[in-house]
Amino acid sequence: MHKVVINVIIDFDGILSVPNDAMPISGVYKQPVITKLKRREIVVMAGIDDMSSSGYSFDEVQSIAENIKSHTKIQPKIGIVCGSGLGDLANHVTNSDTICYSQIPKFPVSTVPGHDGKLVFGLLGGKPVVLMRGRIHYYEGHPMWRVAVPVRIMKALGITTVILTNAAGGLNPEYKTGDIMIIKDHIDLPGLTGECVLIGKNDERFGPRFPATVNTYDQSLQDLAKTIAEKLGYAKILRQGTYVMVGGPTFETVAESRLLRLFGADAVGMSTVPEAIVARHCGLRVFGISLITDMCPQDYNVSRATTHEEVLLVGERRAKDLQKLVTSLVEQMND
Numbered sequence: 001m002h003k004v005v006i007n008v009i010i011d012f013d014g015i016l017s018v019p020n021d022a023m024p025i026s027g028v029y030k031q032p033v034i035t036k037l038k039r040r041e042i043v044v045m046a047g048i049d050d051m052s053s054s055g056y057s058f059d060e061v062q063s064i065a066e067n068i069k070s071h072t073k074i075q076p077k078i079g080i081v082c083g084s085g086l087g088d089l090a091n092h093v094t095n096s097d098t099i100c101y102s103q104i105p106k107f108p109v110s111t112v113p114g115h116d117g118k119l120v121f122g123l124l125g126g127k128p129v130v131l132m133r134g135r136i137h138y139y140e141g142h143p144m145w146r147v148a149v150p151v152r153i154m155k156a157l158g159i160t161t162v163i164l165t166n167a168a169g170g171l172n173p174e175y176k177t178g179d180i181m182i183i184k185d186h187i188d189l190p191g192l193t194g195e196c197v198l199i200g201k202n203d204e205r206f207g208p209r210f211p212a213t214v215n216t217y218d219q220s221l222q223d224l225a226k227t228i229a230e231k232l233g234y235a236k237i238l239r240q241g242t243y244v245m246v247g248g249p250t251f252e253t254v255a256e257s258r259l260l261r262l263f264g265a266d267a268v269g270m271s272t273v274p275e276a277i278v279a280r281h282c283g284l285r286v287f288g289i290s291l292i293t294d295m296c297p298q299d300y301n302v303s304r305a306t307t308h309e310e311v312l313l314v315g316e317r318r319a320k321d322l323q324k325l326v327t328s329l330v331e332q333m334n335d
């Protein structure tokens with residue numbers, strides 16, 4: 001969302017004009033403007049996109065879902081978003097129907113390597129699922145609402161639970177590359193600084209204006225995943241922690257990593273939080289899991305540069321373990 005500072009001139013007849021040099025910059029509205037004008041008028045005058053927009057309307061979301069339904073007979077109960085390098089989970093889906101995002105009118109398309117851009121419908125662990133092989137990220141230039149609108153679309157397709165997976169950098173010094181972290185909580189750093197995914201007009205048919213975000217991540221699913229992971233022999237690589245979302249696409253500096261750790265985060269990534277918030281907002285049960293693909297530098301002497309290639313490589317190496325965990329979780333969870 002853009003914010004603008006503009007100067008307006010209001011003459012004695014109440015006629016209002018905007019100087020030619022009025023330009024959108026990051027900032028806040030000047031108070032005198034707010035008192036004289038409706039917010040919407042300022043937006044129109046400044047030539048900015050509709051600031052009250054929170055994205056596709058309820059009806060648009062329903063109609064995107066209807067279009068998707070015409071491509072498959074599967075009625076999914078669980079939605080799964082695959083993180084960087086984790087899309088091969090789709091290979092475990094049987095009886096599958098695959099639809100490219102680009103085939104679906106208005107469905108946002110991902111541009112990031114390791115994010116194929118396909119919806120895969122089918123059975124996983126015997127349950128009907130829809131899997132997003134590839135997600136949309138804020139740093140690709142999408143507004144925040146668009147990053148998470150696939151979750152609303154999956155809800156309109158009939159899911160009741162969403163599983164969010166991601167690749168993340170480890171901040172907790174006890175973590176190691178290749179660890180699997182069950183997300184117990186998150187820090188919405190963009191949200192705390194004014195870019196919450198739910199900013200804009202609220203349609204109560206999606207969810208309430210002021211949703212609570214305590215207990216975003218379903219406790220019973222966390223417990224079940226922990227039990228399954230231990231049975232699978234993953235105890236040594238299993239973690240449970242707090243994920244912080246940053247806007248990206250830069251990987252963190254040493255000072256940023258230290259700051260995020262001070263905030264209480266165990267892992268950092270560039271996704272998941274808007275999806276989790278939108279999912280809870282519309283009443284979905286949420287489970288989140290991070291694969292620690294690199295350790296964030298917290299010491300200048302040992303800092304080395306993280307690359308996306310490294311992230312994908314670790315994703316590939318741990319893919320099978322994550323696939324087993326997610327498949328068993330889907331199989332054993334109650335609907």
Ligand SMILES: O=P(O)(O)O[C@@H]1C[C@H](O)[C@@H](CO)O1
Nearest residue numbers: 083084166167270271308311
């Ligand atoms: O989609 P996720 O969150 O798994 O992707 C992570 C964050 C960046 O998109 C990318 C960095 O390598 O991986």
